[in-house]
Amino acid sequence: MVANIPYGSPVPDFELRSLSGEMVKPSDYRGKRLAIFFWASW
């Protein structure tokens, strides 16, 4: 089984390129509350 990350644990600090070309990672938002939405055009 693929396991989910337990509640209360740190969000993994992945890094992806934005539509405007910068590299962005969750830790860029440290100090703020953050909602991450995952979606697809399909």
Add this chain to the structure above:
Amino acid sequence: MYADMKSKNADILSIAVDLQGPEKSRPYHDGAGAEFTTVVDEENALARIFGYRAIPNGILIDEQGNIQFQQYGGFDIKNSETRALVSAFFSSGEVAGESPVAVGGPASDHFERGLNLYRSGDTDGALTVWREGIALDPENWNMRKQLWAIENPDKFYSGKVDYKWQREQVEQGQ
């Protein structure tokens, strides 16, 4: 659509999962009048990291970077209850009610193998591998919809996404 969720000490990061790249995602980001950042996960890399196999998903993270809520599948930001949950978290840091139980699936590398074939130009090979993957894991909507989008681009990329067509595919057992 996002105005009611805005808050001074909170932000939104949107992740477009589309292996066909940013040009497929950009019209949706621009169309939503989005004032937040959208990044593109062309490799479906986050599905492995977070353990999901369906979309749309939402994760709420506190100021320290810890996960306070996660929902995999059915987290539709067009839904008013979903927006209210996000707004409440932004203003209070609390998540109302129970967090949904996260869903996992059988581990398999079909998505990645299909992706590698697709990228190398072997579209038929990619579709075959994804069909095998879907047979093993029928609830893997990431794989199923990516396959559909490549087989039937007219249902996805010519104006609006044709959800009626998708429902018909499900009813026909495709």
